[in-house]
Amino acid sequence: MMLLAPHDVPPATPPPLALRHCSSRQLYFAMLGERGSSAGRIDELTASASRAFLADKLRDAAAIDAGFPTEARSLNSVLHADHDQTAQAYRRYLDERQAGAPRRYFSCRAHAMYFLRAVAPTKLVDGAWLFGLLPRWQDPRLAPLIRIYLEELGCGAAAQNHVLLYKQLLARYGCDQWQDGPDQHFTQGAVQLALAHNASEFLPELIGFNLGYEQLPLHLPITAYELNELDIDPYYFSLHLTIDNASTGHARMALQSVLDCMPRIGDAAEFHRRVGIGYQLNGVGMGTHQAIASFDLEQELQRVIVDKAAVGAQLHSDYCRVGGRPLSDWLSSPDEIAGLLTALQSAGWIRRGQSPEQSRFWCLLTDEQAPMFGVFDGYEQQLLSDWIQAGAPSPPAALPTNRFRRRPAGGQAYAPATVLQGGATVEQIVAHHAGAKPKSGGCAELDALFEQLAEVDTKAQAFAVLEGRLSPANHPTPAGLAATRLYADLFSR
Ligand SMILES: [Fe+2]
Structure with a gap:
C-alpha cells in the first residue's frame, strides 16, 4: 500500500507563545472554552493554536498506513472488504470465547473502568468535527454529514445525545474524574475539536476523517461484549454498532459524501489524497488498544493513593499508625506508597486473595459510618477491590451498582422530535x-x-x-x- 504524501499545509501565523507549545490537554479545554458563548466560537489565540496543532497532526497522519486506497474508485470495495474482515474477526473472537478463552481486553472490572476514563475526552466530543459543517447547510453534498451530526446529538433528545449518554455512563460507575488524565488521552479529542474549528480550510481532511471514524472497528463489538460480561452497561458502545453500519448507517452516509464532494471539475486526485490523510488522522493519538494496554493494576492503585496523599497526608492524626509509623509519614512521599501497601498487608489490614469485606482497610473506606467513607470514588473502590481480590480462586466480583435497564430499540432513526404539518412557516x-x-x-x-x-x-x-x-x-x-x-x-x- 502506497503511503500518501503529507498535505502541503500553507504557513500559518504562529500561535502566541502561551499556546505555541501547549499540550493536547490544554488545547482541548481551550477549544471547549466557548461554553457560555452562544456563538460557539473560540477566541483568536485558540483558533491560531488549533490550526497549528491540526497541521502538525496531519503531518503525523500522512505517515500512517491505514490501507486507504490510492484510487477513489476502489473505495467502496476496499471499505466493504474491511467490514467483512472485521465481522469475521469478531466471529472468531466469539468462537474463542465460547471455547473458554479469557477476555481479550479487560483483565478485571477496574481495567474496563480505567478504559472508560481514558477514552472519555474523545467520547465527550463525539461527532464534534461535523459541527464545522453547519455554516454550509445549504450544500446538498454535505447534508448527510450534517444529519450524522444531528443524530450524534440525538436530534435534541437528551436520552439519545451521545455525549450525554457517555456522561451518564461515567457518572453511574464513579468514573467521572477523567480531566487530569495524561496528555495522550486528549490528543484524539483535540484533533476532533480542531477539525470543527478549521473546517473550511481542511474540508477534504474532515470528510476523510469522518469516513474513517464511521467504519466498524473490531474493538467496538469486543468492548461491548466484555463490558457486558463485567456488568457494565455496554449501551453506548452497542449503539454505535447499529448506527455506524455499512449498508444504511453512518458509514454509508460518510462514503456517499466523499463521492458526492469529489470535484467534477478540478483536481479530483488532490482531493482524494487529502481525504486519505484525513482518514489516516483517526490513527493519531492514543487508540483503543493503547488505552487498554496502558493499564497496570498495581501501578494504577499506587497512583490513586499518591493522589489521595497529596490532599490527605496531613489530615491523619499521629494515632493512625501502620507498621509502627504514623500514616502521615507514609503518605509524605510518593516513594513510600508501595511500602505502605506492603505494610498494610503485613499488619493484617489488607488480606489479599480474599473478598474485600475481610480487609479492615476496605471497611474503613466503604462502611457508611467509617472515617474514610466517600474518599474513594466508584472507580477507585473497584481498583482497590480488584487488587485485594487478585489471586483469589474465584473471579473478582463487581461492586454493586444500579443494574442497567435495556434501552428501547430503534430510537436512532433520524426523526425530529416534533413533526408539524407540511407547509408550516x-x-x-x-x-x-x-x-x-x-x-x-x-x-x-x-x-x-x-x-x-x-x-x-x-x-x-x-x-x-x-x-x-x-x-x-x-x-x-x-x-x-x-x-x-x-x-x-x-x-x-
Ligand atoms: Fe456517536
Whole structure:
C-alpha cells in the first residue's frame, strides 16, 4: 500500500507563545472554552493554536498506513472488504470465547473502568468535527454529514445525545474524574475539536476523517461484549454498532459524501489524497488498544493513593499508625506508597486473595459510618477491590451498582422530535418549539434563545441564531438540546 504524501499545509501565523507549545490537554479545554458563548466560537489565540496543532497532526497522519486506497474508485470495495474482515474477526473472537478463552481486553472490572476514563475526552466530543459543517447547510453534498451530526446529538433528545449518554455512563460507575488524565488521552479529542474549528480550510481532511471514524472497528463489538460480561452497561458502545453500519448507517452516509464532494471539475486526485490523510488522522493519538494496554493494576492503585496523599497526608492524626509509623509519614512521599501497601498487608489490614469485606482497610473506606467513607470514588473502590481480590480462586466480583435497564430499540432513526404539518412557516415552527420548551425551572439561556428566535422569519436567520448552540460545548445543555430539536426540525424541511 502506497503511503500518501503529507498535505502541503500553507504557513500559518504562529500561535502566541502561551499556546505555541501547549499540550493536547490544554488545547482541548481551550477549544471547549466557548461554553457560555452562544456563538460557539473560540477566541483568536485558540483558533491560531488549533490550526497549528491540526497541521502538525496531519503531518503525523500522512505517515500512517491505514490501507486507504490510492484510487477513489476502489473505495467502496476496499471499505466493504474491511467490514467483512472485521465481522469475521469478531466471529472468531466469539468462537474463542465460547471455547473458554479469557477476555481479550479487560483483565478485571477496574481495567474496563480505567478504559472508560481514558477514552472519555474523545467520547465527550463525539461527532464534534461535523459541527464545522453547519455554516454550509445549504450544500446538498454535505447534508448527510450534517444529519450524522444531528443524530450524534440525538436530534435534541437528551436520552439519545451521545455525549450525554457517555456522561451518564461515567457518572453511574464513579468514573467521572477523567480531566487530569495524561496528555495522550486528549490528543484524539483535540484533533476532533480542531477539525470543527478549521473546517473550511481542511474540508477534504474532515470528510476523510469522518469516513474513517464511521467504519466498524473490531474493538467496538469486543468492548461491548466484555463490558457486558463485567456488568457494565455496554449501551453506548452497542449503539454505535447499529448506527455506524455499512449498508444504511453512518458509514454509508460518510462514503456517499466523499463521492458526492469529489470535484467534477478540478483536481479530483488532490482531493482524494487529502481525504486519505484525513482518514489516516483517526490513527493519531492514543487508540483503543493503547488505552487498554496502558493499564497496570498495581501501578494504577499506587497512583490513586499518591493522589489521595497529596490532599490527605496531613489530615491523619499521629494515632493512625501502620507498621509502627504514623500514616502521615507514609503518605509524605510518593516513594513510600508501595511500602505502605506492603505494610498494610503485613499488619493484617489488607488480606489479599480474599473478598474485600475481610480487609479492615476496605471497611474503613466503604462502611457508611467509617472515617474514610466517600474518599474513594466508584472507580477507585473497584481498583482497590480488584487488587485485594487478585489471586483469589474465584473471579473478582463487581461492586454493586444500579443494574442497567435495556434501552428501547430503534430510537436512532433520524426523526425530529416534533413533526408539524407540511407547509408550516419558520415562524410557526419556532413558535411551536418555543411553546414546547420547559416552563418551570427558569432557564435563562433557553429564554434568551427563544427571544432571539422571535425576530427570525427565514431558515437562514434561524440557523444563524441556532448554530452556535449546537457547538461541542453547548449542545449537551438544556438550551443546546432545545436548539438542536428546532434545528433538526427545520433541517428536515
Ligand atoms: Fe456517536
